[in-house]
Amino acid sequence: MFNITVLHNGKTDSIVLDKKNRISEILSQNEIFVMQPCGGHGKCGKCRVKASGMLSVPSEAERKLLSEEDFRNSIRLACETYITGDAIISAVGETGTVMTDGRLVNQVKFAPEVKVHCIKIPKASLEDQRSDSERLLDPFSGIASVSYNAIIHLPSEIKKASGSLFVVTYRDKIVSVSAEKRRILSAAIDIGTTTIAAYLIDLENGNTIKTTSCLNPQGIYGADVVSRIDASVKYGVHELRKCVLTACETLVKEMLEEVGAKNDDLYLLRLVGNTVMMHLALGISPENIASSPFIPAFTETIEIPAEKLGLCFCNADVITGPCISGYIGADTTAAVTACGMNKTQGLSLLLDIGTNGEIVLGSKDGMVCCSAAAGPAFEGAHIRCGSGAISGAVSGFSADKQGNIMLKTIDDKEPLSICGSGLVDCVAFFLDNGIIDETGYFAEEDDQPFKERLFEFEDNMAFRVSDDGKVFITQKDIREVQLAKAAIAAGIEVLLKKANKNLNDIETVYLAGGFGNYIDTHNACRIGLIPASLEKKCVSVGNAAGIGAKACLIDNELMRQCREITKQIDYIELSSDSMFSDLFIENIGFE
C-alpha cells in the first residue's frame, strides 16, 4: 500500500494505492484533470506536475522535454512518471481565466420559452369533477398539456396551495406546478475543446445571475478534437460523455448553490460547442468526423431530458445544437446569432479562432462558412512554452523607444508561459525588428537588434521572451504560427470568392473567443492572420458562442433564428478545395 498526498486548488487529498501507477491515471481516477494536449503520449511536455517521493526514474521523453532546472524543482510529466511508493503530487498552473464575457450585437427581447404564471384553478366539486390536470389547464389558452413530471406533484401541490399556484410553462406544456413561489432558472454552457464556460440565467427577468468556468476535463485525452475522437474510439464514447458532463454538472450545481437555488429550479440546459463536443456530450460516436468525408452523425438540435444523459440532479431538458457540419458546430451558430449576422444588410465576417478556427462570411442574404484547420497554435498546445490564457501567461509583448522589452502577463504574475495574443505580438515584433525574415526564419545577421535574446535550441534558434529565459519562442513555434495564420487567411479568401465579394465589401469583422478578445488587431494584421485592410473594422465579441446560447434562452425568437441559420449558411469544405491549397501556400510567408 502506498500513501499518496495530492495538493490541488488549495486542497489536500489522501489516496491509497495498491500498486504502482502513472501519475496521470492516479489523478484522473480521483477527478483531478491534468491537461495532456498530446493525449498522454509523452510528446508535448505540457502535463507538468510537481512530484516527490518514490517515483520512477525520468523517462527518455521527460529528459527531452524537461530542463535541469525543472528536475531540480521536482517537475515531472504526469503521463510519464510512475508512483512506486509513498509520494506527494501537486498540480501545476492551469487554473487560469476562461473567457465567459462577451458582447451581444444582436437585439434581445425578453421572451423566454419557459415562463412562470401565478394562477387560481377552479375548485373541484361534485358539479366540477374534472381532473386536477384539466382544471389546471382551464385558465390557460394556448397551453395544450401538462407534463408527466408536473402531474406527479399536482395533487399534493393543489392541497398545499392556499389560493394560487405557481405554474411554469415551456412552449405549449405545463412543466411544473408548486404551491410556493420558486425560482425559474436555466443554464447555458459553452463546451469548448479546451474550456467550458457556464452561465446561470434567471428566467423571470433574463438576467445572468452567475457565470463560471473550468477546463474541459477531456483535455487528458488530448488538445484537439481529433485526439478526442480517437479517445472515444479507444475508451468508448460514454467515457468521454461522462467526463465532460460531470464537469458541466459540477459547474451548474455550484452556480445553483451559490445563488441559493434548488436543482429542481433549473428548467433548461442549453449546450453549445463544436460538433465533436456535441457528439461527445450526447454519447454519440463522432468517429466519422475524423476522416474524409468528415460526416457527423447529426447536426440538428436535439432536445432530451437531462436524466437521459445521466444528469440526474435536475428535471431540466437539455437542448444542444444546431451544428452545420463536422467542423462547424453549435458554438458557431450561437456566435452568428449573438452577432446577428443573419439579419444585417451589410457583409460581416466572423472569426472564431479557438482550438479550431471557424470563419463565417455573410449577411441576411446568405452566408458561407468554413473551418480552417488552424491547429491549436493560438491556444498553446503546439507551442513549446504555449498555454491558454492562464495566470502568468505572456499576453502582450512590445518594446519602448529605448528598446526595453515590455511584457504583459495575465494577472500580472511572473511569466510562466505564452498565450495566443502574446505569440501574435512576438511574431509581429520579430517582423518589425527584422528578428525573423519574410519566410519566417530567424535572421542571423550581426547587426540584428535583440540579438542577445537569441539562443540555440534543438539545432535551431529560439528567442528568449522572459528575461529569465523560462518563456521562449522556437523556430518550430514560428512555423506553427505560419501554418495557422495561412490557413485562416486563405479560408477568408476562399469564402470571399465563393460569395463573389471582396475585402472592401466587408463592413464588420467579429473576433470571437478569448484569443479574439485579447489579440492586438494591428499585430494580427501585421502577421497576416487578418487581412490588413480589415484592421479598423474589427470588433471583439468575446465568448460569442456562450453569449448567443444565453440569448436563445432569453428570447425564443433568437432560438428560432439560430435553427434557421443552418438553412441560410453554406458550408465550404476546404480540404477538397483546390483554391484553398493555392491560397494557403500564397499566405504561408510574411509580406
Place this chain on the structure above:
Amino acid sequence: MFNITVLHNGKTDSIVLDKKNRISEILSQNEIFVMQPCGGHGKCGKCRVKASGMLSVPSEAERKLLSEEDFRNSIRLACETYITGDAIISAVGETGTVMTDGRLVNQVKFAPEVKVHCIKIPKASLEDQRSDSERLLDPFSGIASVSYNAIIHLPSEIKKASGSLFVVTYRDKIVSVSAEKRRILSAAIDIGTTTIAAYLIDLENGNTIKTTSCLNPQGIYGADVVSRIDASVKYGVHELRKCVLTACETLVKEMLEEVGAKNDDLYLLRLVGNTVMMHLALGISPENIASSPFIPAFTETIEIPAEKLGLCFCNADVITGPCISGYIGADTTAAVTACGMNKTQGLSLLLDIGTNGEIVLGSKDGMVCCSAAAGPAFEGAHIRCGSGAISGAVSGFSADKQGNIMLKTIDDKEPLSICGSGLVDCVAFFLDNGIIDETGYFAEEDDQPFKERLFEFEDNMAFRVSDDGKVFITQKDIREVQLAKAAIAAGIEVLLKKANKNLNDIETVYLAGGFGNYIDTHNACRIGLIPASLEKKCVSVGNAAGIGAKACLIDNELMRQCREITKQIDYIELSSDSMFSDLFIENIGFE
C-alpha cells in the same frame, strides 16, 4: 436462522429468515403474491395458504374464518400466521384463468403508428457532407426527425449495413435504425384491479402473437380500488407502482422470450385499466379519488418513455389512458372503442361488471356513462366462498327435472369456490325454487325444495352449493348480490333518463369482462341485474378493454377515436344523484 421452503407454481424456493415474520410478508418479499382482498387485516379469510412447521398458534381471526377441516389440512391465513422457525409454505389455488379473449365489434384497418421501412440512404462524400441523420431522412417525406435513441446507433448501423437499412418510424419520427431486419412489436396490457391481461402484437401484420395474464400483485393490498388508494397513502404510491409494473414487465418479457424476440424489438406499450390503476401504474397519487368529489389527478392520455417508469428492459414508449373520471377509466374508453359504440346509429349499452361496474349508454350522437359501486361481489371478494374465475370455481348451477343439482366448475375441477356466474345462477335458482323470497331472505317453509341443503351459519341460514359443503352461499352473500345488482340496474335506469331514452331504444347490450362472458343472461335478467326486456339483445364481448387497447395499436384511427371518445361522453356521478338513490332502493328486492 430459519429455513423456509416455499412451493408455488410447481417451483420450490428456499428462503432464509433471521427473525419471525408474517407469511404474507415473507411471500411478498420474495415476489409471491397471495391475494388479500381485505388488505391483510384478517377479515376476509381469502389469503389461505398451506403451512406446516414452526408457526404461531391460530389467531382469533383464523379460528373464526377457518374450519376444523381447514386446520386438519394445514390451511392457515397468510396475513395472520407467523413463521417462528423452520417451515414449509405452499400457495393455495388462485392460479386460474384470466379472460384475455374477446370480440372486436369495431372494424380495424391495419394502419399502425409504428411502421418499418427498408431504405437505401445516399452515400456520404465530400460533395454530400450531410450528417447521417439528414441523409437518413432524405428518402422519407412526412418524417420530420430522428430520435436520440436512433441517432446513437446511426454511425455504427450505417457502417454495418451492406446496402439497405431497416428504419422504424413512429408518427413523424424515426425511432430505430438497424442494418439487420428486426421484428417490430408492441404490447397492450389491461391492468384490472384483480387480474392483468397482456397481448403481444406483431406490427408488421397486426397479428396477436402471444397472450398471457396473471393476478394483479397489488391484490396483497386489498381487493378494491379504495383499499389500493389507502395502501398508496400508507406505503407510498411508488410501492404500488413497482408492484404492478414488475408484474407487467415479467409478462412482457416472458412473451418476448417465447416468440424469440429481443426486448428492444418492443416499441409501444399501451396500458389501459381503471383510473386508479392508471394513477398507480404511473406513480401518481390517486388519493383524491377515494373521497368526494372523487377527483383524479389526470384523465388524459400520457405518453412517456418506459424507462421513466423504471421499465428499463426496453426502449419502448408507454401510452396510458384516456380516462373519463375517477371511476370511469381507460379500460372503459378502450371497451367503447372495441365495441364501436361511438360510431353506430343505434343505441347500445355497455356493461363491464368487474371489480367496479362501469356502464355506458349511447350512440354516435353522444354517450353517457356512470360507475355503479357494485362492489366486488361478482369477483368473489365479499362472498364467503367467492373467488374470481379460478380453477375449481363453481361457474354454473342448475338442477335437472328430477331435481338433481348440476354443477359446472372451471376446468372441471372439484368445487373449491364460487365465481360471479355461479353466484348469479344460484340466486336465480333460489328465486325460481322459492329458496329465497322476494326480499332476498332464505324462506323457512317446511315444504321447501332442497331444504336438506340449508344449514345454519353465523346466526343465519346458508345453502350448500357443493355436495361436500365446502362451497356454500350465506344470507350475507345474498345481500351482497342484491346491493350489487340494484346498483347496476339503477345505474342503467339513470343513464336512460339522462339520455331521454327508454329500454326499448336499446338495440344491443355489450357484456364485457370475464363475468359478462360466463354469465347466463337469462339468470342475470331473472335476478334483475339486467332489465328482462334486454335479454335477447345481449352480446358477450369478453375482455373488451384489452381487445380495444390492442385495436388502437394496430389502427391509428381507432387510437384517435379513443381519445375523441372522452369528449363525446358525459359522466354522471351517481353518488350525488337523488334519482339514483330512489332507483337503487326500488331495485334492491327481487320481483
